[in-house]
Amino acid sequence: MSTPVITSLLVANRGEIACRVMRTAKALGLTTVAVHSSTDRDARHCREADVCVDLGGSKAADSYLKIDKIIAAAHASGAQAIHPGYGFLSENAGFARAIEAAGLIFLGPPASAIDAMGSKSAAKALMETAGVPLVPGYHGEAQDLDTFRAAAERIGYPVLLKATAGGGGKGMKVVEDVSQLADALASAQREALSSFGDARMLVEKYVLKPRHVEIQVFADQHGNCLYLNERDCSIQRRHQKVVEEAPAPGLSAEQRRAMGEAAVRAAQAIGYVGAGTVEFLMDARGEFFFMEMNTRLQVEHPVTEAITGLDLVDWQIRVARGEALPITQDQVPLRGHAIEVRLYAEDPSNDFLPQTGRLALYRESAAGPGRRVDSGVSEGDGVSPFYDPMLGKLIAWGEDREQARLRLLAMLEEFAIGGLKTNLSFLRRIIGHPAFAAAELDTGFIPRYQAQLLPPVEPLPNAFWEAAAQAFQLSLATEQPSDDPTSPWSSRTGFRNGLPAKTLLVLSANDERRVVSLGVPKATLRNQQLVIEHDGVRRQHLAIRQADSLYLRWEGDVQRVCLHDPIAAVSASHGQQGGLSAPMNGSVVRVLVEVGQSVEAGAQLVVLEAMKMEHSLRAPQTGVIKALFCEEGEMVSEGTVLIEME
Structure with a gap:
């Protein structure tokens, strides 16, 4: 068999995963090809690619989900291979077949493997045959309400509705009693159809206080398959993973081996090739139940890379070229601990509603040992309503879990975003929570500690408003320096001869407004750092001025402070x-x-x-x-x- 040639790779995706795949492809000397919707024409993944192809349309259904357009883009750009990323068409068997029929290389498993595991129902039937424990449920073909009502009564409430072709929490609903079933089923079916083009559902028992533990598997075209340890993804919101870590805290070597070997058997049973993940629910006794297999690279793959030192995208490319896996199971490394969090454009204080708009401010945490940021945006980019609101991921590695946790906490403290709301503070509260530090993990973590993780918004203290006013005044002083620094006209302090040595600033932030009387500043502003000394203690606060806005970090949160315009405010209120x-x-x-x-x-x-x-x-x-x-x-x-x- 001749070795497939891959010198140019098209990434059929967007955002951070497209940027991440292209990073490895470039390191291997490949030409990178990006595809984009009309909305994404100037997106970061396009800026980082060598070649870009416009798919047209705005919605995913008109662009990233159009198989014929993506294959045409590969031919037009000269790409020999296509990497699907995750989401969109990554687990679409028809896409894999179309790529093969077009004479191209798919960086994923055979279509037959996607068929076997792409349907949650079929996958569970396969696992049942293989003797893997399953959560009680209904995975049949009948999709009418009466069938699901009968199944739910047999299983016992609460139950979990899941899209058979789904992932990422889309098309997934918890149903507490029969009165909720009809609406939940209809909503889940619509979400599933919109996200995956397939409205079929399954229902299973909702296991209380479970842990979500998954196994990373990898197989080549020569019959070799191994597992690259496990990840704990228990901290979730609406079945969407928020925090992932590797290895799973408290998992014994025997449990790791049992789950890993079960995952490998599942992959080998369907002739799997490439990167995949077998997901399990684990109860308090350590028993595990098969959930599903994701036949693609996972969002959380960086934590596996961190504890193994391996590049999984590099492995995907090499396996697609026909190379054998470079190591055996006994040689798989496991060193240290890694934790990842997902950064979203969403408003945690308003039921996590997605946010759209422009990233007026976007500053990532500093690079360094054990620190990694995989992002798909830059300052000035827009966040549209058409796609998933994830901006990127922060990953920290340490010699042990506590070192990784503290390192990640520091990264979250350094990150600064302005222009739209994000879950940055929410993530910081999770990683800093005593229960997380103690590794008390299960899928009910966020609801259980909601009061601490989502505290009510408190009024900003006087010290904040004084600091903001001083930062504004100091930033004004640097805008138009006089040629004569001794001239009184060069001063931007409140002093004017014959007038009160005070300046009144009307500021607004966080839906509050405050009039601040300010004299000579008691702080300094240098290199976007406001330094304030109080009782012999000096503290630094990030302070970035942009036009009439100031972004000031205060107690971990970046607040947007504006000079209040009362005339504009009255006009806006009249227009509502x-x-x-x-x-x-x-x-x-x-x-x-x-x-x-x-x-x-x-x-x-x-x-x-x-x-x-x-x-x-x-x-x-x-x-x-x-x-x-x-x-x-x-x-x-x-x-x-x-x-x-x-």
Whole structure:
């Protein structure tokens, strides 16, 4: 068999995974090809590629999910191979077959393996035959409500609805009782169809207080297969992983071997090739149950790379070229500990609603030993409503778990983002929480500690406003320096001859407004660091001025401070109308009410889809629908009034 030639690689994805794959491809001397939607024309993955091909469209369905367009892009650019990344078409057997039929190389498993494991139902049937323990559930072909109702009653509530072709928490709903089943099933099916083009579902028992432990497997074309240790991904929100680490805390060598060997058997049973992950639920007794197999590279693969010293994308390329795995199972390293967190553009204080807009400020934590940032954005980039809101990942490695945890905490403290809300502070609270430090991990971690992880927003203290005012004044002083530094006209302090030596600044931040009376500054501003001394103690705060905005880091959070314009504020308030507004940019999926209808408080009124997830707009109080300003299928912007109630 001749060795496949790969000198040019097309990445059929976007964001941080596209950038990450291209980084390794460039290191191997390959030409990198990016594809993009019309929205992503100037995105970071395009800027970093050697060649770019426009797929057109804005939504994924019109661009990144168009198989014919991607294959045409490979031919047009001269790419011999396609890396799917994760999400989009990465686990689409039809995509793998189309690539092979076009004479190209797919950096993933054979289509037959994707077929076997791509359906959660089929995968569970295969594992049952192989003797791997399964969580009780229904994985059949019938998809009607009555079938799922009967299955849920047999299994016992609570149950978990899951998209058979899904992943990443899309098309997944927890159902507490039968009254919730119909709405949850319909919503999960819509999410699954939108994200994966397949609305089929399965239902299984919702295991209480489980750990989510997964095994990284890798196989070549010569029949060799091994496991590269495990990862713990127990800390999740809405079934979406938030924190991942390797190895799994508290897992014994015997448990690691048992799970690893089971994962290898599963991969070998379907003739697997390349990188894959077998996911398990583990209960408090250490028993594990097969969940699913992801036939692709995982979002959390960097923690495996950190504890093994291996480059998994490099392995993917070499295996696609027909090379054998370079090591045996006994030679797989396991050194130290690594932790990864996912950074999202979302508002934790508002039910984690996705955020869209421009990254006016984006400063990553400093590079160094045991520090890694995989991101897909840069300062000035826009975050659109059409794709997943993940901005990137922060990964820290240490000789032990505590060193990795403290290193990651420092990275989170250094990161600075402005222009839209993110989960940065939320991540910092998780990593700094005593229960996380003690490795008390299960999938209920976030709900259990919600009060500490999502505390109510407190008013900013006086010291903050004084610091912000001083930073503003000092930044103004550096904008137009006088040719004569001794001239009184060069001074930007509050002193003016014959006038009070005070400056009044009207500032706004975090939905608060404050009038600050400021005299001669008691701080210094140098290299975007505000230094304040109080009672003999000097502290530094990041302070970055951009036009009329100041980004000031205070107690770990970066606050955007603006010079308040009362005239603009009055104009804006006059322009607002009563009613329920869109909390984000998105598409109207369903309108559930009509004009004149009476609704109870909490009733579902409109369903929006943004960033592949559905979000419900509910009635804040009992009332009557007075007017509708939206229709199904319409794209709406954040702040647009959708419904008026009385």
